[in-house]
Amino acid sequence: MFELIAAVITVAGPEATSAGVVLTGGGAQLDGITALARDILKAPVRVAAPEGPLLGILDDFQGPSNAAILGLFSWVARGLDEAGIAEEPQAGILGRAGGALKGLFSRVRG
Structure with a gap:
């Protein structure tokens, strides 16, 4: 490879x-x-390893095996915060990313 x-x-x-x-x-x-x-x-x-402890993510998931997906979640969450899209504070990175995805899906469904 x-x-x-x-x-x-x-x-x-x-x-x-x-x-x-x-x-x-x-x-x-x-x-x-x-x-x-x-x-x-x-x-x-x-x-790769996620930078710093990620709130809402168990230590077992913060290694190289999950670094790519956690990095994407982190990137999405940061970008949405900077764009002012987040509707309400969510606990931890998965909560924030999940809330953002929920908002996007609700807009798509109309």
């Missing part, structure tokens, strides 16, 4: 990985995966 990614990086150019590569998911927890990725991709590699 890393060899396929390396081929894409070659086509995209070295600036595509100037900030490094971030591994997410359960596979990111495999022993030696970071070193293997670094050797093949010729770029800095790190394993």
Whole structure:
């Protein structure tokens, strides 16, 4: 898999990985995966983890396996707050994201 990614990086150019590569998911927890990725991709590699404790999320879910989805929830929640879309304060990030999705679905249904 890393060899396929390396081929894409070659086509995209070295600036595509100037900030490094971030591994997410359960596979990111495999022993030696970071070193293997670094050797093949010729770029800095790190394993993702959500930034800081996320309110409303159990510690068991705050590792690399869930980093991508929690990052998306966090990004959506921040963006909606900045846009002033949040209707009422919600407890924790999942509550905020769920409230935002509920609002979007209610607008779509009309």
